[in-house]
Amino acid sequence: MxxxxxxxxxxxxxxxxxxxxxxxxxxxxxxxxxxxxxxxxxxxxxxATQILQKHNPSPSYYQFFGLFPFVANNNYHYWFIVMIPTKTNNFFPTYKNCDIYVIHPHSSNRAAFLYFEINGHKAHIVDLRVKVERVGIGSHLLQLLEQIVKPLGVEEITGWLSPVDYKYRDVQINYYKKNGYSIKLTDDKQGWVSKSLNLQNN
Known part of the structure; x- marks a missing residue:
């Protein structure tokens, strides 16, 4: 009918x-x-071409420079920019001042960033900030970090829960737990997070 x-x-x-x-x-x-x-x-x-031209990393300083597109839960496109400096020790691989930061294609402002270092078989999260929340950027940051450090022989990722951020401790704990990290609080204002990668499937 x-x-x-x-x-x-x-x-x-x-x-x-x-x-x-x-x-x-x-x-x-x-x-x-x-x-x-x-x-x-x-x-x-x-x-992507414009971003690469803008940042134009020095080949003598960076061992790896990558640009990765990401579609967030809000359907916005973001770029994850990864910069890994040349290692400073050939016998005990050390990478200082490694960066992953996230920008929106239509804005130069950072939506998130993650600074980390690699010392031998451990990677340490120095600082992590997510300004655009609840769209999947934060979790993708940690997933991308794992993908980057595994081929470099890293077996564990650690991070410090700073007393500066203790007001957001519950949010931080939920965030890290959701992404497979263990939490160890040393007191009510600070602690550590860690995740073993050698137990993960490659």
Missing amino acids: IKNLIAKALGLYTENDFWKAVRDKYNKLAIEESEKFNAEIAALNIK
């Missing part, structure tokens, strides 16, 4: 007319979505 009413309203008098109209509409929508997607990818590629 409903199909007949729609067909009549659209001037479609046969079954074939009706289904042809449906297919044509579907194909039109598919083409529009494809064009929209391609336009977004092209825009992101242009933005």
Whole structure:
């Protein structure tokens, strides 16, 4: 009944007319979505080039410089920029001042950042701040950190819960626990987090 009413309203008098109209509409929508997607990818590629040109890291200082796109839960695109300096010790790999920071394609402001160091088989989170919350950026930061340090032989990631942030301690604990970290509080204002990577599946 409903199909007949729609067909009549659209001037479609046969079954074939009706289904042809449906297919044509579907194909039109598919083409529009494809064009929209391609336009977004092209825009992101242009933005990626601009970001790389802006930061232009020194090849003599950075061993690795990467740019990774990420679509957050709010459907916004962000860029995760990773910078790993050249190691300072060939026998006991040490990487100081390693950075991961997150920017929105349409803003130069950082949505989040993570500073860390690598000493042998351990990586230590020096500082971590997430300014855009509840969209998946924070968890992706830790996941990306693991992906970066594992190939460098890191077996454990640690971090310090600073007394400066004790007002947000419950949020921090939930965040780290959700991402598989163990928590050890030394008192009511500070503590440590850690995660063993050699027990994780590669």
